[in-house]
Amino acid sequence: MLDLLNDLLWGKVLIGLLIAVGIGFTLGSRFVQFRYFGRMFRILGASQAFKRDKHGHLSSFQALLLSVAGRVGGGNIAGVAVAITLGGPGAIFWMWLVGLMGMATSYLECTLAQAYKTAQPDGTYRGGPAYYIARGLGQRWKWLAALYSVLLLVTFGFGFTALQSYAVATSFDDAFGIPVVFTGLGMAVIVGLIIFGGIKRIARVAEVLVPVMAVGYLLIAVVVLGMNLPRIPEVFLLIVNSAFGLEPAIGGSIGAAIMMGVKRGLFSNEAGLGSAPNVAAVAYVPHPANQGIVQAFSVFLDTLVICSATAFIILLSGAYDPASGADIGGVALTQVSLADHVGEWGRSFVSVALLLFGFSTILYNYYLGENSLNFFSESNVTLFNLFRIAVVVLCAWGAMTDLGTVFAFADVTMGFLALANLIALLMLFKPGLRIMRDFDEQIRAGIRHPVFDAKKFADLDIDPAAWEIEPEDIERLKRYGAPPPSASQPVK
Known part of the structure; x- marks a missing residue:
């Protein structure tokens, strides 16, 4: 039954909807x-001027790193290898295309998340699909917002937290012979120390962890490209030709290439799933479109940069040889490919990269779960602490348990999660365009950094307190060429 639902959701319904929203908003x-x-x-x-303020706000850059922490995960290492194994090199072309269209989808959902966010007493914000469904679509659709929150908690807060722990622990066992029980317990302790500090501590960890893991992985990819510089055009042509069936059958048919490229691209960058808007909403920015633009770049970084790095590491190596019929894929293919370029230490490097990617994703998954709980019960310390304990336990338990059924179940719940979000995006298409045009008009008027006046959008049920600008930031924005606040715009 789970397989049937997965095939229906991901093989037909969601792929069509995700592509339609991506292309539709790209054109619109x-x-x-x-x-x-x-x-x-x-x-x-400009966000760096707002990064260290005295009001407890999180900057646009910090929110970007939080979303990258979630988007960049095992899919960038293992998922790309699976796409190439089952769909051939042409799958990468379709992954690129999905990434480019997904940038528009991410812009829309993250702009809406910013517009409909709510202010919290500690200076942070809460937002995401549940909030823009409830506030943007009205009371009649509050049931959909509640359903979305439950699915978010089950899928990311519980299911994917355990799965990431399992992937990291088994990879470390294979690479270094470290028993999964020790890896699981170690992760549980470290995760507990971080998440009990709340979103601000998670953001501080992400500021350090995400650049290290992303830059480190990209540096090794640059080394591989440098070692194989003359062959890069050849591999690029192989990807393009295979995408349209212009190469002899390599790895999969053109249909398989399209299917695997689209699916892996969507799984990797999460554009349209509604997960990233939950962290995009935490940023303190002068206009919702700011974070929409930044989150679109997050998709570019995930799919067009990091996924491509993995693809070129594999395709430039001698490890990928579909003609041999060797049964190798997933993380193992990426490990063998990197070892082919730089020696056996490449296997260990991939395992460490997977650890960092997986660990950052666990922190991201925790916040998504916390945000879903907050929708039902704002700032309930007891409820949050119980959830934190559950996440710590899942990190330890997940590392030691075969989670095949859990993975299939989480795929189904993620499918319904995406379906709920895409329905909301289609219904909020016009408000999204309206907010974007407000930004466009200010840019055309010569304003370098547009400012959002919530009173102009009072009919959208936007929380005015979430758009109060600190007095010192008004002065900073003036230096960047922003207009002074209007009489109707709230200023603290």
């Missing part, structure tokens, strides 16, 4: 992910 927004690609760096640069 006049290719927003490309128009504002360069602006992302300016937004992040």
Whole structure:
């Protein structure tokens, strides 16, 4: 039954919906992910002025790192290898295409998450699909927001936390011979020390961990590319030709290439699933579109950069040889491929990378679960602490348990999670465009850093307290060319 539901959801319904939303918003927004690609760096640069404030806010950059911590995981190492094994090199082309369209979807859902976020007493914010469903679609749809929150808790808070622990522990056992029980207990202790500090401590850890893991993995990929510089055009042509069936059968048919590329791309960057908007909403930014633009870049970094790094490591090696019929795939294929380039220590490097990617994803999954609980009971310390204890236990238990059935169940619940979010995105398409046009109009008026006036969008049931700007930040924004606040715009 689980396999049947998975095939129906991921093989037919969701792929069509995800592509439709991605292409639809790309066209409706006049290719927003490309128009504002360069602006992302300016937004992040300006966000550093807001990074260390006295009000407890989290910056756009910190929210970006939190989302990267979740998007970049085992799928970037094992998932890409699976796509190549089952779909051939052409799967990577379709993965790129899905990533480019997914940038628009991520822009839409993360802009909406920002617009409909709610202010918390400690200076942080809460938001995500449950919030933009409840506030954006009204009381009649609150049941969908509640269903989404339950699915988010079950899928990410519980299911994927245990699965990430299992993947990391088994990889370390294979690479270093460390028993899974020790890895599981070690992760449980470290995760507990972090998550009991709440979102601010998680953000501080992500600030250190995410750049180290992403830059480290990309550096080894650059080394591999440098060692195989003359062959890069050849591999690129292999990917493109295989995508359209112009190469002899390698790894899979054109249909398999499209299916695997689309599925792995969606699984990896999570655009449209509604998970990333939960962390995108925590940022303190002057306009919702700011974080939409930044989160679109997060998809680019995940799929177009890190997934591509894994793909080129595999395809430039002698390990990938579908003609031999060797049964090797997943993490093992990536490990063997890197070892082929740099020696046996490459296997250990992949295991360490998987540990860092998996560990950061566990922290991300925890916050998604906490955010789903907060939707039902705001700032309930007892409830949050019980959930934190459950996550610590899952880290230890998951490392020592075969989770095949759990994985299949989590895939199904994630499918329904995505379905709920995509329905909401289709219904909130117009408000998303309206917020984007407000940003566009200010840019055309010569304002370098647009400011969101919540009173102009009072009909959208936006929380005005979430858009109060600190007095010192008004002065900073003026220096960046932003307009002074209007009489209707709240200023603390």
